[in-house]
Amino acid sequence: MTKTSIGVAVIGDGLMAKEHTMALRNVRAVFGADVPQPRLEVIVHPDADRARAAAEQYGVARWSTSWQDAVADPAVDLVDIVTPNIHHRDPALAAASARKHVWCEKPLALTSDDAQAMTDAAEAAGVTTLVGFTYLQNPGLALARDLIRRGELGDLFSFTGFFSADTMIDPDVPFTWRTDRALAGGGALGDLGSHMISIARNVVGGVSRVSGLSRTVIGERVDRDGMRRTVDNDDHTLALLEFDNGAIGTMQSSRVQTGRAFEVSFVVTGTKGAIRFNQQDSHVLEVSLESDGLDTHGFRTIELGPGHGHFGHLWPMSGINVGLHELKIFEAWELLQAIAEGRPASPDFREALEIERTIEAIERSALRGGEWQLI
Structure with a gap:
């Protein structure tokens, strides 16, 4: 990671993967060049055909069937978890262990015990976290x-x-x-x-x-x-x-x-x-x-x-509706800016x-x- 560039691994290929990659691709267009540039390095799905298709559709450089390999990838600084809820915990814990930042969709975990473990691991590692409460x-x-x-x-x-x-x-x-x-x-x-x-x-x-x-x-x-x-x-x-x-x-x-x-x-x-x-x-x-x-x-x-x-x-000008995809861009900015400034993001x-x-x-x-x- 540099002050101007952050490598991202997207874990998941569905609707929220679409929304997150749209936000990451557009955050500089909305907020300007002072925001660190996210690099969409790799997208993951256990089915190779789906992973390949997602990389092509969402403009991600590479694809993988292994989230473990994606988290360990030295080009990755931020792990973006957009999977079904049962699959939030393990990638988040692995990312914290590798001292990589985490963007996770809501709810954080299946149980409060899992959410506690994820929170403790991230705070102990000193990484920045953000959860997708977009509104x-x-x-x-x-x-x-x-x-x-x-x-x-x-x-x-x-x-x-x-x-x-x-x-x-x-x-x-x-x-x-x-x-x-x-x-x-x-x-x-x-x-x-x-x-x-x-x-x-x-x-x-x-x-x-x-x-x-x-x-x-x-x-x-x-x-x-x-x-x-x-x-x-x-x-x-x-x-x-x-x-x-x-x-x-x-x-x-x-x-x-x-x-x-x-x-x-x-x-x-x-x-x-x-x-x-x-x-x-x-x-x-x-x-x-x-x-x-x-x-x-x-x-x-x-x-x-x-x-x-x-x-x-x-x-x-005033009075124009702000849609959910645009709110996700604001959310992406909050995370990238927090990482760049070395401060907590919100909601973490x-x-x-x-x-x-x-x-x-x-x-x-x-x-x-x-x-x-x-x-």
Whole structure:
């Protein structure tokens, strides 16, 4: 690794490999030449044909069927893990042992024990880590955090969050690794709810205890080999949250939410104001603030623009939607810049470990009929 160049090994070939390589290829175009240039050195899949095809599609110099060889490659400085969740732990531990930085998709691991081991190894090695809670990079959240920090909302007391999708409402959607607890861990909670937990912690603060209820709405699906399989993780989860600062909240994660193709939204309320945000309208943040001195009730709309987060690196004018792929570019910048500056990135393995603990507490509660669980 040099100050201007970072070699990357991508472990995995699917949708998130596409998103990560798009971000890495475009980060300098968005942020300029001061950002270290990522070199896409090698991409890995155990099937040689898939590895070769991924290298060609994503513009990676070489391909391999061995993640162990990729991690050990002297040209590699950063290990980018975009595999099913069961395969996060071992490459991350190997990367830390080789003193290489790690970018890992969420959730960090299948269990909090694995997440703890990964966190301990990375911190002991002194490497930079980042986990793919991409929505935290949104300019709307940057403005929300700024308003909260400035006291515009007063004392926070309420949070409501939704990550709802209809991606699996069709019973003919096949059984995949995402519906297999052994490979994915939690279902909607781990996949979608982890994002909402990350947002709640980011704008409100740490979570002290939870109560949860879960349902598997479609209990069986047919896999790609035509075999009928039991779905053993959740399709839909609701949770109550109690925060360290005394605020309370609710969150919903669902992959079977009829009528909501894709919704990532939240409301946070305090004694002097409230904020409302929806990723599908990512060009705006809605606010209702006592400091406005208005005699009417309701929210007003702020058009997000160059003064909010990294928005200005994309557009010089306000009011343009910022999509998920663009947020991933912001995430890639955070990691590359942190490596170059020798500082922690955010959210790192330590933060992802706290999110994993929260997921497990919600799952424990759901198994006990909603009984409150400490984090």
